[in-house]
Amino acid sequence: MTSLGKCAALKRIILYAIFIVFISPYASPAEDQAVLKLLLNEQDKGEFFFVIVPEGDILMPRNDFEQLGLKEGLGQDIQVNGATCVSLKSIPGLQYSIEEETVSLEIKASPSLFREQDIDTSYAKKYKPVVAQDRSAFLNYSFDYENGRGESFTGISGEFGVSVGDYLGTTTFTYQKTGDEKTAARLMSSLVRNYRDTLQTVTFGDFQAYPGPLGSAALLGGIQYSSNFSIDPSLVIFPPLKLNGTLETPSDVEIYLDGALVRKEKLLPGEFTFNDIPATTGLGTANMVIKDAYGRERNVITPYYYSNRLLKKGLHEYSYSAGFMKKDFGTKSFSYGKPAFLAFHNYGFSEKLKAGYAAEASTDVMNIGAYVSFLAGNAGVIDSSIAFSARSGEPGLSGMMGYFYQSRNVNVKLVARSDSRNYSNLAVKPSDDKAKIYSAGAIGFGGKKTGYLTAEYSYADMYQHGEASRVSLSYSRSFSERASFFVSASETRDSEVNDEILLGLHVYFGKGISGSLYSAKDNHSSSQALGIHKSPPPGAGFGFGTDILKSGDNNSVKGALFYQNNHGQYEINVTGDENNTGYGLSLSGGIGYIDRSIFLSRPITDSFAKVKVSNLKDVRVYHYSNEVGVTDSNGELIIPNLSSFQDNRISIESQDIPLNYTIRELSKYLSPSSRSGSLLAFSLNKMQALTGTLSIMRNRERAKPEFGRLFIQANYKILEGLVGRSGEFYIENIPPGTHQAWVMYQGSECRFSMTIPDSDEILLDMGDIACEQ
Template sequence: MASWMSTKQCAYLSLILILVPSILLGQGGEMAILKVTLNQEEKGEFLIFITEDGDYPIKTEDLTKMGLSEARGKISTIEKEEFLSLRSIEGVKLEFDEKKLALSIHAEPPLFGKRVLSMRYPKKTEKIYYPKDTAGFLNYNLTYYAGNQFKYEQTQLANQLGFRKGDFLFLTDSSYSQRKGEGAKFVRLMSHLTYDRREDLLRGVLGDSFATSGDLGSTLNIGGISFSKNYLIDPYFIKYPEISFSGLLSLPSEVEVYRDGVLIRKERISPGEMILKDIPTYVGSGLIEVVLRDPFGREQRILQPYYFTDRLLKKGLQEFSYHLGFQRKNFGLKSNEYEDLTFLGYHRYGLMDSLTIGARGEATEKVLNLGLSSTLLLPMRMGVLDTSLAWSGTKGKERGFGGMVNYLYQGRHLSFHFLLKGFTKDYFNVSLLNMTERTKYEFSTGVGYHSQLLGSFSIGFSQTQKYQGLETRNVVASYSRRLIGPSTLSVTFKRDLEANQTEYLLSLNYHFKHLVTVSAGHQRTDGTYNERVQVIKNLPLGEGFGGRASIERYHGKMDEYYNYNLLLQYNARYGQYGGEFISSNYQERYSLTTAGGISLVKDTLSFSRPIQDSFAVVKVGELKGVRVYLSGQEIGKTDSRGKLLIPNLGSYYDSQISINDKDIPMDYTLSEVMKYVNPPLRSGSFIEFKAIKFQAFTGMLKLRKDGEVKPLEYVEFKIMVDGKELPLPTGKGGEFYFENVNPGKYRGELIYMDKKYVFDIIIPKTEEMIVELGEIICE
């Protein structure tokens, strides 16, 4: 037996045999290390007790590690270790090969328990950093406008100020403008304090915010307080019911998952009950195919048709938003004009995976509006049906009612939609109180077809009738198809049945490399038509140029002229600069823009391009010229302080920030070159890559005694570095060695021959890689 076991295994087995009670061994059993195979899958070597009656007790802990988490049977205790009798487990078959010392176990799938695998690719497995740094920023955008012959017209300055501390964010923006011949005008726009509780996906807002009460309700700018369940706080959380698949595997198998014929995931799964949840799908109907392939090459294909919508909530989940405050009036024109205390809110609840119900309401002193809603996934994958019903009571008016039915079916090739909204004459919500036009009903329907070969085609009809106001009736048809390479063709036809007007639009787009798109189009509307050619170069994430150039020829019934547009933008390190020229109908307009951001996080003040979302300061030691990347795209290089600001970090998403280690000098060491950061909303983060300059220090420790100096060989002394003891051994001749200690004076201690010696070690400031400290004398 010893011939096939390692020394470690022999020692372990010998120890077990000594410790096992002699009464058990006296029953004719023995301990052995056996090679175990479970349902054709090798599990390794395990210590197993072999009895004369052909039973094989094994540690319950080892059995669980193999995957048999649901195995139940007779348990014996040996030296405080639980051993489970394999023969006593129902659903288990055993085969022992005495020559090979191998045990083959075949277990029924239920004994393995459930294996739940999320098919959506999860968040990065690497360590995620969730920063909560105190930070602030100021964005500015200054634009100079001029007219014909570059004569001055207007100057406009827009700015946004943000400050975050912990889970709280304060944000305010404003606009300042001055027109020729007019005075200056300052307008405060939105100001609010936001609190996010990320673990519960809850948000509270004090100040200005846009509020809605849902279908048949209002959307208003409210100054007050709000409380909501906001799933955008964690974009990786799946709130809607997705497609799942379950089955039993008796052997380890390779599982392939296909969506509409495209492989989306491939996994190797051990035997047992298998649950594949959250299979990623597109909105509409489709087909999931699961292919199971066992070790012998046998395949099983299972088809599962589905219909998916993101309008539903998973069973038991809820979504809500409540706002109480005063309506903002003349937004963009006046800074602080509020009136009418108003409440708006809605609450939705996932009653079942196929049914979400909701309630909504809004109220002021003049009107009360209440309603119910539902979203239903129809049986047999027939689509999704949204319904809403609302009641309103208004001072001096009769009670009003409103309703909505919205049906959508989206298949792999065919789609259909139907929408009908109807209102009584006295139906009001808050936003309708001051409107003179009263809608009687809105109706729209349409059908679409898509295939990779033929392209996409759709046709629709819409109609709106009002108690007061103009009626509208439109027919719209469109066609689009991808042509050779990254090019697309689209055609649109629109007929206004009330105005008796027809419009055609033909466009062709081609996408080149390096973010360049070229498009050409022709539009005709009852006697007038125009042609347009346009080239667009999108701005890069980092530094670089972008812009737009277009020329348009207009043919009217009475005249003909050309329109020109030229826009040039540049993303610089410390700002964004641009200029635009527009010529339309012989009228010229010019604009020059400079925009940027000023940010502060920790002790770092930075100037940059405008900060659109969150930002981060990356620090790489004190090294200049190190390239920094965001999700693989170069953002810039560190400055003389070793720092670079990233002004476009996405809130709530795992952002990959990395540096190029080829830019690091040879005498520096890095702990890591990549980090994943998940920042909160409009936050500033300090991301440090520690670059430590490698510096070695050598010397000789000696003892002066009785006028004689001799080396202290093969002893250990210690020095205090940053409040911690650093033990250092000496070698031949008393030589010692240590690394990476900052310049300064350090206290050393040595206990030798029962006597304590204290001395100083001085580290000089030098750029040398290896520093000789000379002799350190203990006295």
């Protein structure tokens, strides 16, 4: 017998002896007691006490039984000398036997007896993001000038915003001059409040409202109350993919979606469910590879359909808007018309059914409708909408049906809609032309190796305009990562028939430079274009674009030069043909404010942050592992392009931190509010020790406070140092400045001030310091 075997045997003998001494005096003489190793569905659960009764039953203490992972409340309770035990024989689906050679009890339980295991496969944060509530502001500006064909154009536009916590106030404005005509106007102004806990947004001011698939979008000035799922990007808002199964033994389970491993878990026996599995849109195949305790492997293949046109069960999606319709947009600052109300509300009734309603109304029109989307198994999603309207006593009706299917190689879209002659909403009047019947369909299939072929067809029968149709066939393929081409042919039937064919080629040459060749021909004309472009780099640098165009007998050339740095974006362009030459200039940028700092940047289109690394200079700062820049002499750097509500990972380079500094963390996750500025500080502690010699002046006599206690108060903290035999002292990490200090010696206290210079020395000698008492 090995040493491990001897130890295990000895352990069982000791446990059995304890059982005999403390329990067996209270057991019935007809009952046997034993300490046995328990194997539950081949899983070693350890050693337990058991009572073996003559009827073939085995009793186990209820407290031990509840620790096995089986469902609570199984079996019949039996009292054994005041202790509650469970009868294994009374549990249906449970078989057991005692193996004398291994001194063990082997139990085989039906999987239905185990507690169900729920595994959440959605993204779990292993960190706590910084949710900023700082005050900030920004101003974006743009200037454009064009001169050509005997006419000039000047355009100036801007956007100003202020953010305080989850409040954001913005306003936009424009000025345009074309020849002698001038216009200046305020465009959109609003105050937005985002609620992170409830995922809701309230907007006061100007906004765009959407009423549903059969309604019309409108610009309003008023108030809007809506759900906003973008506040929590990790929230699963579509019906999640779930996979479940049953295990008889402990097993390793791997989840593959279309051949890609997405999850791997070790599970106990019983029923299990994987929830919120991240899947791609459309038809796919899930494969569960299960390897049990005996080494046997089985595959469970499940086709699934994941759709973003549905809504997770129990989830509400809505928007309610009320105000006055905005008029003369872009030409007048405060021009509003009739009052209006727009709303829609969707609800996920199940993982396969989403339904909702929409409404819009004004003083002379009312429109209300309902729509539903449901999953037709693995065959795709069907949408259906209907709306009723009334304007000036004229009723109207509109209905729409849609079918959508997507897989790795095939996409299908079918839509049909019909409006009655008098159907209306906020944007459409009964007298406006509309479709008696409109239908459209598209089917595309292919892959990376074969290319993609798409066929489209649309037909409309208008009340006034009559019939019109269009059919097209297109094909695209990438030859490599650097080259691709497309070809498209179409026929349009309206008042006349027009056939058109398009050809295109795109080539990437490297270093941001690409070229394109384009040719088009229809029944009336033909055109060709050749272009070479270079995109500006993510940081500071140049870009350019050159296009040679030929349209019929007319030839023209376009050229542009771009430059951008951390302070703005600049462009100059020239256009010319055989008769005219024109040029244009443009510049754009942003001005930001955060933490009493004003900075220049490119246009600020989202959130930004001021990173502070103590007062250390030239520390590299990264955003998602991409270097943004280095800190200035104040240890600060501006990052102008963060994503609102996302967890932006910002880190600093450890090699740039001096050795006499300690830092708690090199990376942080920042979740800024919408278009807000945040202050993100990395806390560093300067490792610096102070030494010197202390003495106490008493009646003009100098005494050394040997083995006394030194205290210094700095930054609302009291730090303690050591004092040696001859008055030499040692204390660490006192910041620069003048601080109150005192020394305790022989039951008395002597107070004095200590001035710490700003020094990079790790060991700073303060010399002789005398304290007068």
